[in-house]
Amino acid sequence: MAANNYYDPADLRKFGNITEWSEELGAKFFDYYGKVFEEGALTAREKSLIALAVAHTEQCPYCIDAYTKDGLQRGVTKQEMMEAIHVGAAIKSGATLVHGVMMMNKVNKLDG
């Protein structure tokens, strides 16, 4: 093991190995994970775009790698991918800014 980085792209292929040290929980997780991404009320394509947006808000390099490729496989265009990321970004920044109301409430209470 001579990795110079915390993140190694090759580790993504080893994701399944987490089951080795906790078989029951690992298996349940992957079973759940697989079910979540099946075609349902949402299409698998829509789910892939949601996953891509969340991958960015979570800033998970493995997930970005995986769901960019997944999107390409499903014929998702780069415009669609970028729009999905903007949705994630908008929610992220909105979530920051909406806390501004908390700040305003506090200022008004303390110094209003």
Next chain:
Amino acid sequence: MSKLKTQSLHKRHSELAESNRQLEILSNGIFQDGELPTFAKKIKESDQFPLRPKKLEILQINLGYMCNQVCEHCHVDAGPDRKEIMTRETMKQCLEVIQNTGAHTLDLTGGAPEMNPDFRWFVDEASKAGIKDFIVRSNLTILRANKKYYDLPQFFKEHNVHVVSSMPHWTRGKTDKQRGDGVFDKSIKALQELNAIGYGMPNSDLRLDLVYNPSGAFLPGDQASMEKDFKKALLEDFDIRFHNLFAITNLPIARFLDYLIASENYEDYMYQLVDAYNPAAVQNVMCTNTISISWDGWLYDCDFNQMLGLKVASKIKHIKDYNEEILNDRNIIISQHCYGCTAGAGSSCQGAVTN
């Protein structure tokens, strides 16, 4: 993003123009040091080695490597600079075989098969054999490339030809990136013309199927979902209809191999193929029901082996000596490119091979 090349690997004198060099690459590196299992080792795990033919169903004839396009991922390394085309003499040998074969499908491919000067004569003669499914693989743009081709849709109709055409995506950008500037618009126009004479219409016997292969270093998605997306987009945007979509995996040979190496995607792509290996797909890979015939009459297990120069492992190696019974009693030649046909739902010239 690399600029689309305008010449074949052969014309560019690339080392990858040599099939031996391609086979060397496919056998070295990650497969030589055991990081990934060879295809032979993999199919041995499920007791499917050696791979053997089943009943012959498809005769696939390559009428030549000449093409009006120079697509980025062409496994044939076809292009306007390729001069290898089938002569009428070889066609006559093929016709003899077509009249006596047990195969139910005749599949003409290239290059652009329509560019062979004897194409119409051959279709005319071959259609008389009354073969059940007569496929011509058309790149679509050839139908608009020159006035002399404008009446080909009608010619196809008269001979009840089943048209199978490439269409990498329903958007202009992704299609032109892979196949060249202007290809999308010409393809759309050709599809509309085929529709206008009945091809691809619901309940029409004039079959029009599209072939999708990914525009980059990734595998095709689920064929049924892709078909749904293609149908919706082409109908909404261009009022185009077609019957089925065949999702085909790019095999790591010729120009696609060149692209994988140049873009530093080769190893990752081979990992994707091996990770997606599906033993159930091995049962139905096309080399088990197809014979591929090259422009000069040599026989191969598939079109990919043809491009790699791997002639059938049989004493019958040429169309002039054709004997279906002897030919069917052979082992299929495999290498690491075969992983392309066994990934996921599997891949063949007829699309996925498992449900």
